[in-house]
Amino acid sequence: MYLLIDAGNSRIKYAWHDSQHWLGHDSCSTDRPQLMLPPNLSVTRIVASNVAGSAVAEALQTELTPLAAPIEWLKASAERCGVRCAYPDPARLGADRWAAVIAAWHRTRSDCLVVCAGTATTVDLVRADGQHLGGCILPGLGLMRESLAQSTASLPETGGEFRLPAINTADAIATGCLLAQLGAINAQHQQLSGAAPILLTGGHAPALLPLCGTQASHQPTLILDGLLQVATSELPC
Secondary structure, X not given: OEEEEEEOOOEEEXXXXXXXXXXXXXXXXXXXXXXXXXXXXXXXXXXXXXXXXXXXXXXXXXXXXXXXXXXXEOOOOOEEOOEEOOOOOHHHXXXXXXXXXXXXXXXXXXXXXXXXXXXXXXXXXXXXXXXXXEXXXXXXXXXXXXXXXXXXXXXXXXOOOOOOOOOOHHHHHHHHHHHHHHHHHHHHHOOOOOOOOEEEEOOOHHHHHHHOOOOEEEXXXXXXXXXXHHHHOOOOO
Protein backbone atom coordinates (compact mmCIF):
# COMPACT_ATOMS: atom_id res chain seq x y z
CA MET A 1 0.00 0.00 0.00
CA TYR A 2 1.29 3.45 -0.94
CA LEU A 3 0.49 6.58 1.06
CA LEU A 4 0.98 9.79 -0.92
CA ILE A 5 1.03 13.22 0.76
CA ASP A 6 0.97 16.66 -0.87
CA ALA A 7 1.70 19.27 1.80
CA GLY A 8 0.85 22.61 0.22
CA ASN A 9 0.94 26.11 1.66
CA SER A 10 -2.60 25.96 3.05
CA ARG A 11 -3.86 22.35 2.68
CA ILE A 12 -2.42 18.87 3.01
CA LYS A 13 -3.92 16.42 0.54
CA TYR A 14 -3.29 12.72 0.94
CA ALA A 15 -4.42 9.44 -0.57
CA TRP A 16 -3.65 5.75 -0.41
CA HIS A 17 -3.27 3.35 -3.31
CA ASP A 18 -2.87 -0.44 -3.49
CA SER A 19 -0.84 -0.34 -6.77
CA GLN A 20 -4.03 -0.89 -8.77
CA HIS A 21 -6.67 1.47 -7.39
CA TRP A 22 -7.07 4.59 -5.29
CA LEU A 23 -8.70 3.36 -2.08
CA GLY A 24 -9.25 6.67 -0.34
CA HIS A 25 -8.27 10.31 -0.09
CA ASP A 26 -8.77 13.28 2.22
CA SER A 27 -7.26 16.62 3.19
CA CYS A 28 -6.57 18.68 6.28
CA SER A 29 -5.30 22.13 7.17
CA THR A 30 -1.57 22.77 7.04
CA ASP A 31 -1.98 24.57 10.37
CA ARG A 32 -3.18 21.36 12.04
CA PRO A 33 -1.81 18.30 10.25
CA GLN A 34 -4.08 15.42 11.23
CA LEU A 35 -4.46 12.60 8.74
CA MET A 36 -7.64 10.56 9.05
CA LEU A 37 -6.42 7.17 7.88
CA PRO A 38 -8.25 3.82 8.06
CA PRO A 39 -7.39 1.80 11.17
CA ASN A 40 -4.75 -0.87 10.65
CA LEU A 41 -3.68 0.61 7.32
CA SER A 42 -0.66 -1.40 6.18
CA VAL A 43 1.66 0.95 4.31
CA THR A 44 4.78 -0.19 2.48
CA ARG A 45 5.90 3.22 1.22
CA ILE A 46 5.12 6.86 2.03
CA VAL A 47 6.12 9.47 -0.54
CA ALA A 48 5.45 13.14 0.20
CA SER A 49 6.01 16.57 -1.29
CA ASN A 50 6.25 19.50 1.10
CA VAL A 51 6.37 23.21 0.33
CA ALA A 52 4.90 24.23 3.70
CA GLY A 53 8.13 24.27 5.69
CA SER A 54 10.02 22.24 8.27
CA ALA A 55 7.41 22.59 11.03
CA VAL A 56 4.82 20.83 8.86
CA ALA A 57 7.36 18.13 7.97
CA GLU A 58 8.07 17.53 11.65
CA ALA A 59 4.36 17.41 12.47
CA LEU A 60 3.77 14.83 9.75
CA GLN A 61 6.71 12.77 10.95
CA THR A 62 5.17 12.68 14.41
CA GLU A 63 1.67 12.02 13.08
CA LEU A 64 2.79 9.04 11.01
CA THR A 65 5.23 7.49 13.48
CA PRO A 66 2.85 4.54 14.15
CA LEU A 67 3.13 3.47 10.50
CA ALA A 68 5.98 1.11 9.73
CA ALA A 69 7.24 2.98 6.68
CA PRO A 70 9.32 6.18 6.93
CA ILE A 71 8.29 9.29 5.02
CA GLU A 72 10.33 9.76 1.85
CA TRP A 73 10.42 13.45 0.95
CA LEU A 74 10.46 13.98 -2.80
CA LYS A 75 13.08 16.35 -4.14
CA ALA A 76 13.46 17.31 -7.77
CA SER A 77 16.38 15.63 -9.50
CA ALA A 78 18.02 15.80 -12.91
CA GLU A 79 15.81 12.97 -14.16
CA ARG A 80 13.03 10.84 -12.74
CA CYS A 81 10.30 8.65 -14.21
CA GLY A 82 11.27 9.66 -17.75
CA VAL A 83 11.21 13.43 -17.11
CA ARG A 84 14.34 15.59 -17.24
CA CYS A 85 14.47 18.75 -15.14
CA ALA A 86 15.36 22.07 -16.80
CA TYR A 87 16.80 23.64 -13.64
CA PRO A 88 20.63 23.70 -13.47
CA ASP A 89 20.16 23.01 -9.75
CA PRO A 90 17.13 20.67 -9.72
CA ALA A 91 16.82 20.78 -5.93
CA ARG A 92 15.59 24.37 -6.24
CA LEU A 93 12.46 23.26 -8.12
CA GLY A 94 9.52 22.75 -5.76
CA ALA A 95 8.66 19.12 -5.08
CA ASP A 96 4.99 19.77 -5.84
CA ARG A 97 5.82 21.23 -9.26
CA TRP A 98 8.12 18.28 -9.97
CA ALA A 99 5.42 15.76 -9.06
CA ALA A 100 2.85 17.59 -11.19
CA VAL A 101 5.22 17.70 -14.18
CA ILE A 102 5.93 13.97 -13.88
CA ALA A 103 2.22 13.15 -13.71
CA ALA A 104 1.34 15.44 -16.62
CA TRP A 105 3.94 13.90 -18.90
CA HIS A 106 2.89 10.35 -18.04
CA ARG A 107 -0.73 11.29 -18.67
CA THR A 108 -0.22 13.03 -22.03
CA ARG A 109 3.12 11.85 -23.50
CA SER A 110 2.94 15.06 -25.53
CA ASP A 111 3.92 18.70 -25.25
CA CYS A 112 1.88 20.03 -22.33
CA LEU A 113 1.47 22.96 -19.95
CA VAL A 114 1.15 22.25 -16.23
CA VAL A 115 -0.62 24.86 -14.10
CA CYS A 116 -0.72 24.51 -10.31
CA ALA A 117 -3.13 27.20 -9.14
CA GLY A 118 -2.91 27.37 -5.38
CA THR A 119 -1.59 29.97 -2.93
CA ALA A 120 0.94 30.65 -5.67
CA THR A 121 0.39 29.83 -9.33
CA THR A 122 3.12 27.92 -11.12
CA VAL A 123 3.18 27.30 -14.87
CA ASP A 124 5.55 24.68 -16.30
CA LEU A 125 6.26 23.55 -19.85
CA VAL A 126 7.03 19.94 -20.76
CA ARG A 127 7.98 18.56 -24.16
CA ALA A 128 6.72 15.30 -25.61
CA ASP A 129 10.15 13.72 -25.09
CA GLY A 130 9.96 14.32 -21.34
CA GLN A 131 12.13 17.44 -21.24
CA HIS A 132 10.92 19.96 -18.67
CA LEU A 133 11.56 23.44 -20.10
CA GLY A 134 11.04 25.52 -16.96
CA GLY A 135 8.22 27.89 -16.19
CA CYS A 136 7.13 30.81 -14.05
CA ILE A 137 5.70 31.57 -10.61
CA LEU A 138 3.24 34.32 -9.74
CA PRO A 139 0.94 35.13 -6.81
CA GLY A 140 -2.20 33.01 -6.77
CA LEU A 141 -5.67 34.45 -7.21
CA GLY A 142 -6.21 34.75 -3.47
CA LEU A 143 -2.90 36.50 -2.88
CA MET A 144 -3.58 38.97 -5.68
CA ARG A 145 -6.89 39.95 -4.15
CA GLU A 146 -5.44 40.11 -0.64
CA SER A 147 -2.62 42.39 -1.77
CA LEU A 148 -5.10 44.83 -3.31
CA ALA A 149 -7.28 44.82 -0.19
CA GLN A 150 -4.32 45.29 2.16
CA SER A 151 -2.54 47.96 0.14
CA THR A 152 -5.54 50.14 -0.71
CA ALA A 153 -8.09 51.90 1.45
CA SER A 154 -11.39 50.82 -0.03
CA LEU A 155 -11.08 47.90 -2.43
CA PRO A 156 -12.99 44.72 -1.47
CA GLU A 157 -11.12 41.45 -0.92
CA THR A 158 -13.94 39.08 -1.88
CA GLY A 159 -16.82 38.90 -4.32
CA GLY A 160 -17.05 39.80 -7.96
CA GLU A 161 -17.34 37.87 -11.20
CA PHE A 162 -15.40 37.73 -14.44
CA ARG A 163 -16.87 40.32 -16.81
CA LEU A 164 -15.36 42.09 -19.82
CA PRO A 165 -15.62 44.98 -19.36
CA ALA A 166 -16.45 45.11 -15.66
CA ILE A 167 -18.81 47.87 -14.52
CA ASN A 168 -18.33 47.62 -10.75
CA THR A 169 -15.27 47.44 -8.51
CA ALA A 170 -15.73 43.87 -7.27
CA ASP A 171 -16.07 42.53 -10.81
CA ALA A 172 -13.15 44.67 -11.98
CA ILE A 173 -10.88 43.13 -9.33
CA ALA A 174 -12.04 39.58 -10.06
CA THR A 175 -11.58 40.13 -13.79
CA GLY A 176 -8.17 41.76 -13.46
CA CYS A 177 -6.80 39.00 -11.24
CA LEU A 178 -8.09 36.27 -13.55
CA LEU A 179 -6.67 38.03 -16.61
CA ALA A 180 -3.27 38.31 -14.91
CA GLN A 181 -3.28 34.55 -14.34
CA LEU A 182 -4.47 33.92 -17.87
CA GLY A 183 -1.74 36.14 -19.31
CA ALA A 184 0.97 34.02 -17.68
CA ILE A 185 -0.69 30.82 -18.87
CA ASN A 186 -1.12 32.05 -22.45
CA ALA A 187 2.42 33.42 -22.68
CA GLN A 188 3.86 30.07 -21.66
CA HIS A 189 1.43 28.09 -23.82
CA GLN A 190 2.65 30.00 -26.88
CA GLN A 191 6.05 28.37 -26.39
CA LEU A 192 4.47 24.99 -27.20
CA SER A 193 2.47 23.67 -30.12
CA GLY A 194 -0.96 25.30 -30.35
CA ALA A 195 -2.81 22.10 -29.53
CA ALA A 196 -0.74 21.30 -26.43
CA PRO A 197 -3.01 20.30 -23.54
CA ILE A 198 -3.16 22.47 -20.44
CA LEU A 199 -3.49 20.52 -17.19
CA LEU A 200 -4.78 22.58 -14.26
CA THR A 201 -4.65 21.56 -10.63
CA GLY A 202 -4.95 23.36 -7.28
CA GLY A 203 -7.72 25.14 -5.43
CA HIS A 204 -8.15 27.93 -7.99
CA ALA A 205 -8.12 25.64 -11.04
CA PRO A 206 -11.94 25.65 -11.40
CA ALA A 207 -11.93 29.45 -11.69
CA LEU A 208 -9.29 29.38 -14.43
CA LEU A 209 -10.59 26.40 -16.39
CA PRO A 210 -13.38 28.19 -18.34
CA LEU A 211 -10.89 30.80 -19.58
CA CYS A 212 -8.21 28.41 -20.82
CA GLY A 213 -9.93 26.96 -23.88
CA THR A 214 -10.94 23.50 -24.98
CA GLN A 215 -7.40 22.13 -24.62
CA ALA A 216 -7.55 22.67 -20.83
CA SER A 217 -8.65 20.08 -18.29
CA HIS A 218 -9.00 20.04 -14.51
CA GLN A 219 -6.77 17.42 -12.88
CA PRO A 220 -7.39 17.74 -9.13
CA THR A 221 -5.13 14.80 -8.16
CA LEU A 222 -2.22 15.68 -10.44
CA ILE A 223 0.39 16.09 -7.70
CA LEU A 224 -0.73 12.92 -5.93
CA ASP A 225 -0.60 11.12 -9.29
CA GLY A 226 2.99 12.24 -9.69
CA LEU A 227 3.87 11.06 -6.20
CA LEU A 228 2.34 7.69 -7.08
CA GLN A 229 4.53 7.49 -10.19
CA VAL A 230 7.54 8.05 -7.95
CA ALA A 231 6.37 5.53 -5.35
CA THR A 232 5.82 2.78 -7.90
CA SER A 233 9.18 3.38 -9.59
CA GLU A 234 10.89 1.64 -6.65
CA LEU A 235 13.73 4.16 -6.79
CA PRO A 236 14.51 6.07 -3.57
CA CYS A 237 13.51 9.72 -3.32
